[in-house]
Amino acid sequence: MEWRLSNVNNAEAEVAAAKYPMIRLITLPHVTEPSPVKDFPRGEWQVCTPQTAEPFSAVGYFFGRKLFQELNVPIGLINTNWGGTEVETWISEDSIRQIPVFAKELEATRQMDFEKMNADRKARLEAALNQAGPVENIPKGSMAKWEGPDLDAGKWGKMTLLKLWEQAGLEGLNGVVWFRFELDLPADAAGQTATLSLGPIDDSDITWLNGREVGRTDNKYNEPRLYKISAGVLKAGRNVIAVRVEDYQGGGGLYGDPKAMYLETGGKVLPAGRRMALPHQPGRLPGGNRRHEPQQPGKPAFQQHDQPVDPLRAAGRHLVPGESNAGRAYQYRRIFPMMIRDWRSRWGREMPFYWVQLANFAALKDPPAASEWAELREAQSMTLSLPNTGQALAIDIGEAADIHPRNKQDVGLRLALLALNRTYGKRPLLTAVRPQNVEFKGREVVLTFDHAEGMHAKGRYGYPKGFTIAGEDQVFHWAPARIDGNRIIVWHPDIGSPKAVRYAWADNPDDANVYNGAGLPMGPFRTDGWLGVTAGRE
Numbered sequence: 082m083e084w085r086l087s088n089v090n091n092a093e094a095e096v097a098a099a100k101y102p103m104i105r106l107i108t109l110p111h112v113t114e115p116s117p118v119k120d121f122p123r124g125e126w127q128v129c130t131p132q133t134a135e136p137f138s139a140v141g142y143f144f145g146r147k148l149f150q151e152l153n154v155p156i157g158l159i160n161t162n163w164g165g166t167e168v169e170t171w172i173s174e175d176s177i178r179q180i181p182v183f184a185k186e187l188e189a190t191r192q193m194d195f196e197k198m199n200a201d202r203k204a205r206l207e208a209a210l211n212q213a214g215p216v217e218n219i220p221k222g223s224m225a226k227w228e229g230p231d232l233d234a235g236k237w238g239k240m241t242l243l244k245l246w247e248q249a250g251l252e253g254l255n256g257v258v259w260f261r262f263e264l265d266l267p268a269d270a271a272g273q274t275a276t277l278s279l280g281p282i283d284d285s286d287i288t289w290l291n292g293r294e295v296g297r298t299d300n301k302y303n304e305p306r307l308y309k310i311s312a313g314v315l316k317a318g319r320n321v322i323a324v325r326v327e328d329y330q331g332g333g334g335l336y337g338d339p340k341a342m343y344l345e346t347g348g349k350v351l352p353a354g355r356r357m358a359l360p361h362q363p364g365r366l367p368g369g370n371r372r373h374e375p376q377q378p379g380k381p382a383f384q385q386h387d388q389p390v391d392p393l394r395a396a397g398r399h400l401v402p403g404e405s406n407a408g409r410a411y412q413y414r415r416i417f418p419m420m421i422r423d424w425r426s427r428w429g430r431e432m433p434f435y436w437v438q439l440a441n442f443a444a445l446k447d448p449p450a451a452s453e454w455a456e457l458r459e460a461q462s463m464t465l466s467l468p469n470t471g472q473a474l475a476i477d478i479g480e481a482a483d484i485h486p487r488n489k490q491d492v493g494l495r496l497a498l499l500a501l502n503r504t505y506g507k508r509p510l511l512t513a514v515r516p517q518n519v520e521f522k523g524r525e526v527v528l529t530f531d532h533a534e535g536m537h538a539k540g541r542y543g544y545p546k547g548f549t550i551a552g553e554d555q556v557f558h559w560a561p562a563r564i565d566g567n568r569i570i571v572w573h574p575d576i577g578s579p580k581a582v583r584y585a586w587a588d589n590p591d592d593a594n595v596y597n598g599a600g601l602p603m604g605p606f607r608t609d610g611w612l613g614v615t616a617g618r619e
Contacts, residue, residue, distance in 0.1 A: 082401045083164035085300055086139045089489045099134035101156075104145055106137050108160040126157070136300075138162065140401060140437070143493025144500075151501055151508070159395065165331070167405045168416055176423040180416065182619040202253050227259050228289040230321040234261050243280060243339055245332035258334060260324045264344060271317040273346045275310035279324065280341030282306055283332050289323040290314050302331075303483060305341060315346060397433035397504060398424065399496050403457050404439060404484065410456035410615040418464045435471040435499045436461065437492055438604065440479030443588040449549045449557040451614040454588040458605050459613075471499035474513050477602045481589050495601075514595060514603035519582070525572045526550065526582045526608070533567035535598020545569060547593030549583045552576045555611055557583060569595070581609035 086096055107126045127133040134142055138160045145158045163170075169177050178184040227234075240249045246258055277295060279288065283302040288295055296308030322344075326334055335342070406413045421434050438461050439454055446452075458476075465472055473495035480486040501508040514536055518529040530536065538545040550560035550573045560582070562571045571582050585593035585605035595603040 082138050082140055082160070082162040084139050084485050084489060085136050086142050086489075087135045087299070088301055088487065089139045090487045095490075096131050096135045099129055099131050099142065099146075101129040101146065101149060103154075104129035104149055104156045104158065106133055106142075106158050106160065108137060139489035140399075140493045140496070143490050144399060144496045147494055147497035148500060148505075151497075152505060165405055168402055168413065168420055172416065172420045172423050173427070176419055177416070179419075180412075205252060227261075228287075228294075228323040228325070229292045230319075232261075237261070242334075243336050243342060244334070245283060245336050246326075246334040247332050249334070251333075254333065255329045257325060257327045260326065260335065262322045262324075264320045264322065265318055266315060266320055266346070268317040270315050270346050272313050273315055274312050275315055275344055275346035277306075277308045277310055277322070278341055278343050278345070279306040279308075279335060280337040282324075282326055282335050283328055285327045287325045291316060291320055292323075302328075303485070305337075310344075310346075395428075395432065397435065397500065399500075400434070400436040401492070402436055403461060404442075404454075407439070407453040407457040408615060409618045410453060410460050410613065411617070412615075412619055413457060413460040414463055417460060418467055421464070421467055421470070431469050433469045433471070433500070433504050434467075435473065435496050435503075436464075437473045437475050437496065438462070440475035440486055441477070441587075441589040441591055442479050442481065442484050442486075444481060445589055445591060446587060449559065449583075449587070452587050453615055455586045455590075455605055456613040456615050459607070462604065462606075469503070471503055472604075473499060474602050474604050476585055476590065476593060476605060479589065481591065512599075513601040514597045516606050516608070519608045521579060524577055524579065525570050526579050528569045528571065528582065528608075530567050530569070530603075532597055536564060536567060536569075536603075537596060537598075538564060539594040539596055545595050547585045547590050547595070549586060550576055550579050551581045551583075551609075552578055553580055555581070555609075557581075557586075564595075581607065581611070583607040583609070 086092065086099065089095060105126045106129050107124050109124050129142075129145075137158075141158050141160050145156045149156045169183055174187060178187055240246065240260070242260075246254060251258070277288070277290065279286070281303050282298070285297075285299045285301075286306060287297040288306065288308060290310060291314055293314055295310055295314065296306065298304060298306055324335070328334070402417065403413070406416075424434075425431055438458050442454065461472060464470060473492065475486075475492055475495075478486060478488045478491050498508060512532040514533050515531045516528055517531045520527040520529075537543070540546070545562040545564060548560045548562045548569075548571050549557040550571055551557040558573050558576065560571050560573045562569050571579075573579065583606070584590075584595075584603065586607055590605065593602065593605070597603070
């Protein structure tokens, strides 16, 4: 939900087209307090323009845009999120303490002196900043002019890269840190074109070489920086690379594989594959430092992001929850619906809740393996037993190497289609294929499905993939399958008496390819009730 419109596929065109005077946007900033608040912690309603939509939630924007296009009524979108938080932080204390493990955490939290903790953290940060030399207070949006090659950085501190600056002594710093690196090049490198690779940088950077800007990237924490160097920039002998990194939440800085930091010119790569201690100088910007992390049950995400919204007459909520709770998927079966009931009780009505099931992510596994993410998706689907809820699937639009896929257009569209049908009654219900019945017939398992009109397998050969089958030993094997009307028959030549079938049961089931005539993918499922890897975890 936090992913910005400026970072989606086709972002430039999407931002430029975000001109909707009848849509209003408001984003609640990440601010936490030990005690509940009763009003918005800053933030104001804004007309949807390219300028205001660019930093807004991409999923929220695409959702709202579709509603407006279909309904032609004013739309107000409240963007209240905190990426990476666990679901228990969005539940009130009164509710979450019903679960013993969280009740214990709450009692332990009551014994904490947050003012002292914050003061100690601030003191550690100030000490680290003082070791780096005098710190310049920089007005937001300006720079300290530390990019030039003639600057004397002898008094700057040194930081061993590659790692986030919170892991290198600057815990709690939200703002700007400058890095400088000197590189000696042979005479034949002078004037040559080159490629400068810095690996990923969290979040934004501006990079100079010998005082000339060679590249910049905004708000893309996991995108490798690969900048082309024009002829005439490199010199024989001393060359100076300066990088200004800006980050306001979570980790910040240059991180990743040391081999990703190099300068390539004339077929030579210098240096690569080693850690470097680079001079660095923090440039502090006003505000932004967190008081404490938002990972306590019952607070502070609920207190600062949901409680102030309680009095509003919103039409509904939509969410993209789950990954931070994947290791406790069985527990999630209880606390996710608890969150929905908790919010509804405070709003005084059964408001609609629509969410996005976890997208496919992470490296492929072969042979079939247990999956925390699959169990979390199962827990999300179980929550559909609550009335006035809906789930949009994203099992087919994720990215193996990126937990935040850039295709937010389809995510917002699928959520909007749920709302248009179930909340506004404006469109036919588009529902993904769902298993209805299972029969074990000798060596075959026959699965019957609802909403299977036009069910087909995408791909060149037209046969379904993503199925696994197991016998009494509970060991799963990839299984052939065929479609027969609204049925799919699954079998395995080496399993004479199958006991269970699973579909898309993996962190990244990228081979799952069954869709219905509406173009919606079949969601992951299993026919067995065998205990998963997250059973019993708290």
